[in-house]
Structures are given as structure tokens and as C-alpha cells.
Amino acid sequence: MSESTLPDYRVQSDAVRDRFARIKKRPVTMEVAGLSKTFQSRHGTVTALKDINLTIHKREFVCVIGPSGCGKSTLIRILAGLEQATEGEVKLDGKVVDKPGPERGMVFQGYTLFPWLTVKKNIMFGLIESGYDKGTAEAEARQWIELIGLSRFENSYPHQLSGGMKQRVAIARALANKPKVLLMDEPFGALDAQTRSKMQAYLMEIWKNIDVTVFFITHDLDEAIYLADRILVLKANPGEVQEVIEVAVPQPRHPEQFLSPEFIATKKRLEELIHPPKQDDDEDHLNLVRMVPVNDEVGSVF
Amino acid sequence: MSLFSVNKPLEPRSRQLVTISSFVLPILLWCLVSYVPFIWHPEVEITSPGSVNYFREGMLVNKTVFNAESDKASAAGKATPEGIPANPIYLPAPHEVLTAFYTSFTTEPKRSSELWLHESLWSSIQVIFYGFLLSSIIGIPLGVLAGTYDFFSRLFEPFIEFFRYLPAPAFGALAVAVLGIYQAPKIAIIFIGTFFQQVLIVANTTRKLDPALLEAGQTLGANNRSMLFRIVLPGILPDLYRDTRILLGWAWTYLIVAELIGTSSGITWFITQQARYKNFDNVFAAIMMIGILGLTIDLLLAWFGRRLFPWQKAN
Ligand SMILES: Nc1ncnc2c1ncn2[C@@H]1O[C@H](COP(=O)(O)OP(=O)(O)OP(=O)(O)O)[C@@H](O)[C@H]1O
Ligand SMILES: [Mg+2]
Numbered sequence: 001m002s003e004s005t006l007p008d009y010r011v012q013s014d015a016v017r018d019r020f021a022r023i024k025k026r027p028v029t030m031e032v033a034g035l036s037k038t039f040q041s042r043h044g045t046v047t048a049l050k051d052i053n054l055t056i057h058k059r060e061f062v063c064v065i066g067p068s069g070c071g072k073s074t075l076i077r078i079l080a081g082l083e084q085a086t087e088g089e090v091k092l093d094g095k096v097v098d099k100p101g102p103e104r105g106m107v108f109q110g111y112t113l114f115p116w117l118t119v120k121k122n123i124m125f126g127l128i129e130s131g132y133d134k135g136t137a138e139a140e141a142r143q144w145i146e147l148i149g150l151s152r153f154e155n156s157y158p159h160q161l162s163g164g165m166k167q168r169v170a171i172a173r174a175l176a177n178k179p180k181v182l183l184m185d186e187p188f189g190a191l192d193a194q195t196r197s198k199m200q201a202y203l204m205e206i207w208k209n210i211d212v213t214v215f216f217i218t219h220d221l222d223e224a225i226y227l228a229d230r231i232l233v234l235k236a237n238p239g240e241v242q243e244v245i246e247v248a249v250p251q252p253r254h255p256e257q258f259l260s261p262e263f264i265a266t267k268k269r270l271e272e273l274i275h276p277p278k279q280d281d282d283e284d285h286l287n288l289v290r291m292v293p294v295n296d297e298v299g300s301v302f
Numbered sequence: 303m304s305l306f307s308v309n310k311p312l313e314p315r316s317r318q319l320v321t322i323s324s325f326v327l328p329i330l331l332w333c334l335v336s337y338v339p340f341i342w343h344p345e346v347e348i349t350s351p352g353s354v355n356y357f358r359e360g361m362l363v364n365k366t367v368f369n370a371e372s373d374k375a376s377a378a379g380k381a382t383p384e385g386i387p388a389n390p391i392y393l394p395a396p397h398e399v400l401t402a403f404y405t406s407f408t409t410e411p412k413r414s415s416e417l418w419l420h421e422s423l424w425s426s427i428q429v430i431f432y433g434f435l436l437s438s439i440i441g442i443p444l445g446v447l448a449g450t451y452d453f454f455s456r457l458f459e460p461f462i463e464f465f466r467y468l469p470a471p472a473f474g475a476l477a478v479a480v481l482g483i484y485q486a487p488k489i490a491i492i493f494i495g496t497f498f499q500q501v502l503i504v505a506n507t508t509r510k511l512d513p514a515l516l517e518a519g520q521t522l523g524a525n526n527r528s529m530l531f532r533i534v535l536p537g538i539l540p541d542l543y544r545d546t547r548i549l550l551g552w553a554w555t556y557l558i559v560a561e562l563i564g565t566s567s568g569i570t571w572f573i574t575q576q577a578r579y580k581n582f583d584n585v586f587a588a589i590m591m592i593g594i595l596g597l598t599i600d601l602l603l604a605w606f607g608r609r610l611f612p613w614q615k616a617n
Contacts, residue, residue: 082517102523112518116536116613125532126522157613177522 009265012248020246023229026057027093029180029213030079034088037074047238048074052088054232054241056181061207061214063228065221067274071239072217076185079215080106092180102126105174105212109186111166113158119169120145120154126177144172148202164195168202175210184216188223197255200226204253221270225263226253233273242273329396336395343387352383362388394583399590402583412579419572423591426557426568429485433492433560434553438546441500446542448501449508450534458501466498470556474563483564491563495556496549503549507541508534540611547603554596 012020035052038045048071056062064072077083079090081100090097092104100106113122120141127137145154148168150161158166167187174182188196200223207214218224224231228247235242248262257263292299305316312320335342346368351357354371363371368385375382389395394402406419417425447454473494477487511534519533561570569588576584608614 080517080521082520100517100520100523102521104521106518106521108514108518110514112512112514114515114518114533114537116539116611125519125524129523129525129528159613173522183521 005261006265006268007248007261009245009248009262009269011262012246013250016246016248016250019251020229023057023060026059028055029058029060029093030054030056030215031091031094032056032079032088033091035075035078035085035090036087037071037078037083038086049078049085050238050240052239052241054244056213056215059207059211059213061227061229062216062232063224063230064215064217064232064234065219065224065270065274066234066239066242067236068219070234070236072234073185074239075234076106076183076215076217079181080104080183082106102130102177103180105177105179105182107167107170107174107182107184107187109189111158111163111170113166113169113173115158118155118157119150119161122158122169123173123176126173130177140176144176148172162195163191164199167191167199171203171206175206175212179212181213181215184214186217186219189219196220196223201255203227208252221267221274222258224270225249225266226255226258231266231270233270235273245269333396335393336389339387343389345388345390346385347388348383348385350384353378353380354383357383362391391580392582394586398583399586402581402587403591406576406584406587416575417567417572419588422568422572423595425485426561426570426592427595429488429560429568430492430550430553430557432485433489433556434496434550436489437493437497437500437549437553441497442504442542442546445501445504446508446530446534446538448505449511449538450530455505459505462498462501466502470495471559474559478564485567487564488560488567491560492553492556495560496553499552500545500549503545504542507545508538510541511537540607540614543603543607543610547600547607550603551596551600554592557592 032052032054035049036047037049038047052075054062064075066072074083078085079097081097081104084098097104114125117125120138123141123144124134124137127140128134132140142154145151148171150165150168153161153165158169161169171182171187188199191199203214204227206212214227216224216227218227225247226249229251231245231247233242233245234240245266247266249257249260249266250262305312305320311317344365345362346365348357348359348361348363348368351359351361352372353375357363357371363385365387368383372382409419411418444454444458448458449455470491474487474491477490477494481487481490515533515537516529519529524532557568558570561568562574566574569592573585573588576582576588
């Protein structure tokens with residue numbers, strides 16, 4: 001597709017525009033207001049996040065992208081309650097978030113399954129914590145295992161599973177608590193491309209069928225566009241919201257849309273935001289000179 | 303495949319061979335020194351004293367002394383002494399030590415008040431067992447607390463850090479004064495020797511638990527108590543087990559000191575006693591028994607550990 005025929009990434013079809021209008025009428029699930037976070041380190045103060053404002057509606061799928069070190073993980077950790085904001089606040093259903101809780105499930109990049117528990121017991125962990133008796137928790141866990149297609153592995157330990165399987169268990173473990181929000185920090189970052197696209201499809205399927213709002217961090221632009229209703233683009237130093245993009249690709253999503261004009265236009269915009277046109281001097285580059293003799297057996301690779 | 307590739311396991315066959323060599327090589331060296339007359343053998347065992355009046359049959363004399371006396375006798379035209387090369391009495395040959403393994407158990411003690419070897423060994427094992435058990439019962443919980451909560455870390459560790467530099471043997475006299483002369487002060491020395499290290503090591507192990515697991519637990523709704531009992535404890539258990547195995551090895555090294563205070567007893571007493579009687583074959587046998595006992599216990603614990611923690615990746 002040539003540049004000239006690409007639509008503006010903001011142009012939405014009627015159906016898409018209508019859908020966003022309906023989303024905005026849904027109840028607010030999470031509200032982030034004036035959020036800032038600074039870290040004190042030996043080298044001085046680091047402003048990881050600065051004045052983040054965001055409203056997430058019920059069952060919305062929000063992705064966050066931004067360059068490495070822009071504070072994506074810090075943001076999601078504050079939402080999870082694992083880290084305290086320096087300024088501003090986070091509200092879940094109107095209540096201020098100040099510590100971790102099961103109503104905000106979290107899936108980490110590094111799986112973080114409990115290695116000493118089997119798949120089933122891992123999923124039962126949160127259920128037992130919230131007061132289920134063992135029998136009920138077990139039955140519930142079984143259902144989840146069935147849902148994620150790992151029945152054969154219910155008594156396996158995490159080290160016996162592949163990365164994709166582990167991450168499915170981690171998602172089921174978080175969802176078993178019936179969280180209002182599912183927070184995911186680059187959950188598929190460590191997976192190979194094929195497994196990753198499978199996991200994306202699973203996640204869409206889960207999101208469609210379960211009452212949950214998803215907040216998803218990624219550095220993969222395709223992944224963000226494919227999954228998100230809205231994409232929050234952060235910039236680094238300090239971490240600020242650069243733009244919030246309403247993805248014009250219609251829902252429900254399917255892999256063929258990767259080549260649709262809306263998709264490509266959005267991706268182009270994201271690329272401009274994440275990788276701004278380079279300034280020559282502060283860009284790092286290799287300083288190579290020719291090290292192969294001209295009369296070498298293979299004098300040129302071209 | 304090379305025998306020396308960095309961080310690569312050997313092939314099974316060569317691995318076995320090398321493992322066996324680890325024991326066979328030192329024994330082979332010992333055999334060489336013991337059975338090949340021209341290797342070392344600095345002394346001469348007299349087979350016939352000849353004209354030298356202070357030589358006795360079976361006596362060990364230094365080679366130079368023997369040669370001097372022999373020269374003197376032949377110069378004077380008298381009967382020369384005869385003898386065969388021998389090693390000093392403190393280096394018995396392998397077969398002698400091997401026999402001692404059996405005979406030291408069957409030999410009656412010299413005095414009726416003294417203990418048989420198996421009784422001595424049993425007494426040693428008890429001292430180790432109770433000393434180490436006591437240390438673990440108190441030390442492991444303290445270590446886990448210090449590793450989990452900064453509060454306990456600040457409260458315990460500075461003092462323990464100081465105390466662990468005080469050598470356990472230095473408390474011998476004090477232990478006897480307070481606890482009497484029998485087993486109690488010995489157990490106390492084992493305790494002092496292991497306890498302080500144990501708290502610090504366990505605290506460190508606890509701190510090394512992947513913090514992401516704790517965070518995962520928190521986001522799943524675990525409260526403070528669950529964090530300790532459902533995440534920290536099971537999470538560190540394999541490492542805790544390994545620490546305990548290593549510390550048990552250390553406890554053995556304090557045994558010698560422990561058994562010398564108060565009334566000497568146990569395997570140490572047996573060793574000193576036998577050395578006094580110059581029964582060095584028994585001394586060697588007893589020392590090796592400690593080694594074999596320690597290694598056996600450790601191997602058993604290692605084997606048991608692999609069954610206890612099936613979630614650990616096989617390595
Ligand atoms: N505990 C901390 N102490 C000091 N500085 C921190 C701490 N955690 C994060 N930072 C800093 O805050 C900034 C944002 O870090 P963060 O991990 O949130 O980035 P990120 O966007 O998730 O990066 P990546 O894409 O590499 O995961 C970085 O500059 C980092 O050095
Ligand atoms: Mg990150």
C-alpha cells in the first residue's frame with residue numbers, strides 16, 4: 001500500500017465511532033489522576049512518570065507502549081498497588097488503590113508461577129486466599145484448567161511446561177480471582193512469534209467472554225494495535241502521555257486485519273511516535289571500515 | 303569429547319571413571335608409599351640386632367642411625383645388624399588400617415571404665431545430633447524471620463554477626479562451668495559453632511527468594527501470614543535443606559573440640575587414646591570412620607532431598 005492511499009489513523013468508520021461512543025458511556029473502572037512517580041537513587045532523582053491522567057471504562061482493552069525505560073512497568077505496578085505514587089492517585093470503582101489486591105490481577109513477563117505448586121494448586125492459590133474451601137477451589141481450578149486447554153497438565157509442575165503454557169496458567173491464576181482489571185506487563189515478550197500470536201488469540205477470546213478490563217503493556221506495535229481498543233503512547237524522560245490513540249481497526253479483530261489500511265496507518269503513526277526521525281549526532285551507530293580484501297574469494301556480499 | 307570443556311558435563315562413562323579415581327588415586331598413592339620399599343621408607347625395622355646392644359628385634363630406627371651403627375660394627379669386625387626398610391609408625395599400611403576397621407570394634411577396652419569403639423561412636427553421633435537439632439530448631443525460624451522482615455533482620459543480625467566471630471572452642475570452659483562435665487557442654491559447643499552461622503545463612507537464603515513470587519502472591523490476595531507460610535517457606539525449602547546439609551558438615555568439625563572438654567568422650571577420645579598407645583592403624587580407621595559416616599549421611603540427605611522436592615529441575 002503506498003503512502004498516499006493510507007487513510008489518517010484517526011479516521012474511524014461509523015461502526016467504530018459508534019462503538020467508542022458506547023464505551024465512553026460505560027461505567028468507569030479505573031481512574032488515574034495526576035499520577036507522578038520519582039525514584040531517589042544514588043545518581044539523583046529519576047522522574048519515571050509525570051502527570052499521567054487516564055480513564056478506563058468497564059471491559060475496555062487498553063495497551064501501553066513506549067520506549068524502554070519510559071515507566072511502563074512503574075505505571076502498571078502502581079496500578080497493581082505494588083508501588084506507591086509520589087503524586088496523584090489511582091481509583092478502582094471509585095476506591096483509592098493503595099495496596100495490592102485480588103481485584104487487580106497481574107500477569108508478569110517472567111511467568112512467576114509458584115514452582116513448588118502444580119498447575120492446579122497454582123490456580124487454587126488465590127481462591128484459597130479469598131476463603132474458598134479446598135473442594136470448591138479445586139473444582140473451580142479444574143474448570144480454569146479446562147478453559148485454557150491444559151487438562152493433561154493439571155498435576156505438572158511449572159518447570160515441565162513451555163513458556164506459552166506457563167503464561168496461560170498465570171493468566172488463569174489471575175482470572176480465577178475474578179478480578180475487575182487484568183494487568184499485564186509484557187506478558188508475551190519472552191515467547192516466540194508463533195506462540196505469541198496464539199496467546200494473543202487466546203487473550204482476545206478470554207476478554208470477549210469474561211467480565212474483565214485489560215491493561216496491557218507491550219513493546220510490540222502489532223500486538224498493541226491488534227489487541228487494544230485504545231493505545232496509550234508514553235515517552236521517556238520523564239514518562240509522559242504522548243498520545244492516546246483510539247484504534248480504528250474494527251472489532252472483533254482477526255489476523256487478516258494486519259494488512260488493512262487502518263492497521264497500517266495506526267502502525268505508521270505509532271512508529272513516528274516511538275521512533276522519531278533520528279538526529280544524526282546523538283544516534284549511536286557502528287564505525288566499521290572494510291576488513292575484507294577486495295580480491296577475497298567473496299569480495300562482496302551483494 | 304575433551305575432558306576439559308568449560309561448564310559441560312562429562313560423558314557418563316568418563317564421569318564414573320573420574321568419580322572412582324577421586325577415591326582410587328589417593329589410595330593408590332598410599333599403597334605406593336606403603337608397599338614399594340624404595341619409595342620414602344625413612345626408617346629400618348630391625349630383624350636381627352647383631353652386635354648393637356640397644357637394638358631390639360622389631361624396633362624402628364632411623365636409616366642414618368642404622369647405617370652408622372652398621373658401619374661401626376663392620377669396622378670393628380663384629381656382627382652387623384640387619385633390617386628391612388620401613389615407614390614411620392604413624393603411617394600404617396592400607397591393609398593394617400583395613401584390619402583395624404574390624405579389630406578396633408572387637409578389641410576390648412584396656413580398662414573396664416573405658417568405652418568400646420561403637421559406644422564412643424554412638425556418643426559422638428548423639429552429641430552432633432542434639433547440638434545440631436537444637437541449633438536448627440531455633441536458628442532456622444530466626445533466620446527465616448530475619449530474611450523476611452527487615453525488623454527482625456535489624457534486631458538479630460548485628461549481634462549475631464558479632465557473636466559468630468567468637469570462636470566456639472573459647473566457650474569450652476564456660477560451658478563446663480555452667481553445664482557440667484558430661485554431654486551437655488559438648489552439645490552446647492556444637493550449638494554455638496553452628497547456630498550463629500545458621501541464622502545468617504538462612505536469612506540470606508530467605509532474602510534470595512525471587513521477589514516477583516512475593517509480588518505475585520500479593521496480587522493474588524495473600525495476606526502477611528500467607529506470604530510467610532505459603533510463599534516464603536515453600537519457596538526457600540530446597541535451599542534451606544541444602545544449607546542444612548552444608549551446616550551439618552560444619553557441625554562435625556566442631557565435634558573434636560566439643561569432645562575434648564569436660565570428660566573426654568566419643569570418637570575423639572578414642573582417637574587420642576589410641577594415638578597414646580601408638581595404635582596408629584586404629585587412629586586412621588577411626589578418622590576414616592568419621593569421614594565415611596559424614597559422607598554417608600550427606601549422600602542419604604541428598605538422595606532424600608531429590609525425592610522431597612520434585613518440582614526442582616533435575617540437574
Ligand atoms: N526501584 C527503582 N529505583 C530507581 N529507579 C527505578 C526503579 N524502578 C524503575 N526505575 C527507573 O524508572 C524508569 C522507568 O522504569 P520502568 O521499569 O518502569 O521502565 P519500562 O518502561 O517498563 O522499561 P522496559 O520497556 O525496559 O520494561 C527507568 O529509568 C528506571 O531506571
Ligand atoms: Mg518494563
